[in-house]
Amino acid sequence: MDKENRKIKISPIRNGTVIDHIRKGQALKVVKILGIMKQDTDSVVSIAMNVDSSSGKKDIVKVEGRELLREELDKISLISPEVTVNIIDDYVVKAKHRVKLPGTIKGIVRCRNTTCITNQKEPVEPEFLVIHEKPVSIKCIYCERETKGEEISENLR
Template identity: 50%
Template sequence: MEELKIRPIEDGTVIDHIPRGQSLNVLRVLGVDTSTRDVVSVAMNVPSDAMGRKDIVKVEDREIGSKEADIIALIAPDATVNVVRDFEVRDKYEVSMPDEIRGVLNCPNPNCITNTREPVETVFDVRDGEIRCDYCGTVLTDEVAEYLG
């Protein structure tokens, strides 16, 4: 059992086994920026038996929902989410690749209906590692985090 290299939290979520260098993208998925009021800790380049080096993100007083976990899966497919209450891990699960992503990513095609006729919720299909806009067929080619709203 690998220990978490950061101090325990009372309540919140610890996302472990993030590929090194991806923790900031995970924060973007979670909507953490300079205006956030959550207590957030990031550990980068933590030694890991399985991964060599990994990143860990800890968000206090917030439980990560499945919609956010789905997007995290695209960035960090081996991530584990630990939901902590009263200093104990109450729920632990591995993220799983979604079949479909709704309303989170923006389509890069300026002529896509999701960009021209707002509000139309974006829908992307995930298949064979490819993320494709359900409306215009555009395939996302950059890092997923680049398409976050």
């Protein structure tokens, strides 16, 4: 692809959110987290993969017309902690920040341990402590089972 085409593909949006510096190959996971496949069909979403950046290749996802929810940001931080979120207002970047990995993860990841209390009939919400940031590793507060890397994205609820 030549440079001109690439420019068109990642053209600016008027209002919405640009999720930048997504780890290469993770864009579709971000799209899945945003629930775009199943709902929210009004939002226009553009995806750019394997984009050149100063630190190698990256993916970018743009969502028009809305900002992200706290839960979505937390999930994204788990699968791609280097992400920066740009809030766009009338073509101008109004705010720009890194996603921040929370200290505890509640309700958004399933425990991998099938005998864990959070996987039984009782309504116990899964909860994890973040024990390592790079790579991300989390530990269930009930059964202490660790979940890390790819396993986290596979167990997102």
